[in-house]
Amino acid sequence: MRLSLKYLIGLVALLSVVLTLAASIISGYRAEQQSLIDGTLETNRAYAEKMAKSTDSFFSSTLQTLKVSAKHLSPYMSPEYVDEYLIPETNRLKEQTNTFNSVLIVDKEGEILSTSPQTLDLMGKKLDSKGGKEALKKREAYISQPYVGLTGRLIIFISHPIFDENGRYLGLIGGTIYLKEDNILQEVLGEHFYENGSYVYVVDQSGRIIYHQNQERVNDIVLENPVVQQLLVGRSGAMEVVNTKDVEMLAGYASLQITNWGVVTQRSKEESLAPSVVMIKEMAKMTIPFLVISLLVILYIAHQIANPLTKLASYAESSTENNQEEKINKVRAWYYEAIQLKKALNYSLNFFQDRVNFFIHQSTIDPLTKLMNRRAMDAHLKTWTEQEIPYAVLIFDIDKFKRVNDTYGHAVGDEVLKYLAESMLEVTRKEDICCRFGGEEFVILLPETDQSAAFHIAERLRKKLESTISPCGEVVTISIGMATYPKDGTHPAELLELADQCLYEAKRAGRNRTVECATLMK
Structure with missing residues (x-):
């Protein structure tokens, strides 16, 4: 049989009455004080x-x-x-x-x-x-x-x-x-x-x-x-x-x-209050043993009641930390209200974590290509720049993509975009960040990568596409602009602007090519 909290409180109240009777003995002392x-x-x-x-x-x-x-x-x-x-x-x-x-x-x-x-x-x-x-x-x-x-x-x-x-x-x-x-x-x-x-x-x-x-x-x-x-x-x-x-x-x-x-x-x-001390000492000889025993009993019961609630409240307060569910399961809930609270907290915590993960995913992932979106890209650029981590930015789009949409329809165009996203993931490393910048424009962020290595990755992607048939039944090509931090710029917006200028230079020079910032200076 599970004890209800109200019965436990009743027991504590009963003990309080007993202590009140004992406290009446020292009422004279209080008045003197x-x-x-x-x-x-x-x-x-x-x-x-x-x-x-x-x-x-x-x-x-x-x-x-x-x-x-x-x-x-x-x-x-x-x-x-x-x-x-x-x-x-x-x-x-x-x-x-x-x-x-x-x-x-x-x-x-x-x-x-x-x-x-x-x-x-x-x-x-x-x-x-x-x-x-x-x-x-x-x-x-x-x-x-x-x-x-x-x-x-x-x-x-x-x-x-x-x-x-x-x-x-x-x-x-x-x-x-x-x-x-x-x-x-x-x-x-x-x-x-x-x-x-x-x-x-x-x-x-x-x-x-x-x-x-x-x-x-x-x-x-x-x-x-x-x-x-x-x-x-x-x-x-x-x-x-x-x-x-x-x-x-x-x-x-x-x-x-x-x-x-x-x-x-x-x-x-x-x-x-020193004159009243002698009186209280005499009274204490008679009452302290009884009061101490009663106090110990109350403290023990109060501790047993409060301990699971205290732990559950603490874990609820830090619910965003890892392994909270495991800690909650270890709490010894021995009466009805604590058991129900423990169950509800576990359910709420699981639901909360699921919703947080869902919204994080929704806010950072492009729904079509499953690549990271511009918000996630900006966050990575900001963090790397603040920590002074060298990185390269590749910005590119599909050459003459409007013709693909006009000829084969937007549904096929979407398949081409997903095909490009898959190709990006195949040629990049685990630590690289692939993003959809908007429309048919994409970005790859390459941490700890110099100009030479970044150019190599860009060319590997470009050559893969020019040698593979896309979902529209023909080859699609891309034009790539490239900039590196801190060599070409020290601010994310500046680097994106430089990479975008390189992209347009690639378009102007005939498409299907990679252009570095150094090319713009010539």
């Missing part, structure tokens, strides 16, 4: 918002500090005040607040008037950094995206424009923060990672990490991170995510209002 996840997500969300507000406050304060300096410096934005006012001001901002790794004052033309520290050796040079040029262009309070500065460091540039009392733009005062060195962001955000595995990082508008507990991660692009994708559209919240190290994390995130950056606070899911 979800509670831990929700609590961690909410904590991280709140903490991320707190860090975002703190960072926003820092940047607001920094911009305000620069604004005050800019107002103070407006009367002194010229070279004569550099030593008396500008250098002392940059030194004050650098040393007093510990906010910036470097400070500079730039005039409206982009020339650096003063820097601190002086060791940067930038005074008198043009401000060519990306952030500096953008700040000069905007002429407003500005916090740049991370870029590589004049000193070769990865930095962000915070600046404020300087205007005189009449509102004319004089330049800017700004400071840099070196992202891969000790900087103020570390003090603002602090070492916010603990033994429980939580930590904080900050990304800019392009998804680039600008602060991380591991400074080697600074400047990494993490656009593929779903949390970062949410931050880039200005959203705040919490979610489960797999980080770039393929670790499942519980992340809270919040956007900064001033810079449009994002703060992420996250902790690994594994560490967050």
Whole structure:
């Protein structure tokens, strides 16, 4: 008795019910897990918002500090005040607040008037950094995206424009923060990672990490991170995510209002769920043996069901390959649906192959002469030319064939054409390609054949015909034109044209002869 698939599915469903009963034992564990996840997500969300507000406050304060300096410096934005006012001001901002790794004052033309520290050796040079040029262009309070500065460091540039009392733009005062060195962001955000595995990082508008507990991660692009994708559209919240190290994390995130950056606070899911591990271990002692046995039984049965279907599907997908029927017959189909599918697939595959072979034959064979048609000829010429295989082309037709048709009728004319086709096959080699070009015109393609050998084959065919009585009761002759690749031409169309010209030269010279391309040149 053959088992039906529906009964097998029923058996699997029965086992599923048994497993469902077993799964109820761990429902308490699941609830505890979800509670831990929700609590961690909410904590991280709140903490991320707190860090975002703190960072926003820092940047607001920094911009305000620069604004005050800019107002103070407006009367002194010229070279004569550099030593008396500008250098002392940059030194004050650098040393007093510990906010910036470097400070500079730039005039409206982009020339650096003063820097601190002086060791940067930038005074008198043009401000060519990306952030500096953008700040000069905007002429407003500005916090740049991370870029590589004049000193070769990865930095962000915070600046404020300087205007005189009449509102004319004089330049800017700004400071840099070196992202891969000790900087103020570390003090603002602090070492916010603990033994429980939580930590904080900050990304800019392009998804680039600008602060991380591991400074080697600074400047990494993490656009593929779903949390970062949410931050880039200005959203705040919490979610489960797999980080770039393929670790499942519980992340809270919040956007900064001033810079449009994002703060992420996250902790690994594994560490967050650690308190529930003890409980599940105790429950596992009772349930795992039963679950393992049930799982093995289900896997075995599922495998036995799926195996023949999987193999049949694979062979159906690759049905155009050879020997698929033999492989299908080896599939062990042990239940009704698989047996029927196997039979249907074998039938369909045989039918498909028969139809493919039929259509290939129909599309490449001339129905009257059984020679290859022009489509097949073009394909061979294209392939040989691309592979740079030397070959010769013989193109010929029956001399005064119209008289044969007019005298003996088209039926006899067709017999003469078939007679010519048979003669072509007799004088050519196995690897040669005999084609009907159209009407009474024929082509022979001779691979790996030089001019001398091709001429010999052409003459053998011509002499055979002139010495044999054709189906019309008289001798028919042919005129042959010949060209070779690559000697006479390098393109199939060019060679056919040359061979055709040789054919017409043979006609003009009296018919029943072979003409080579060299003859045309004389």
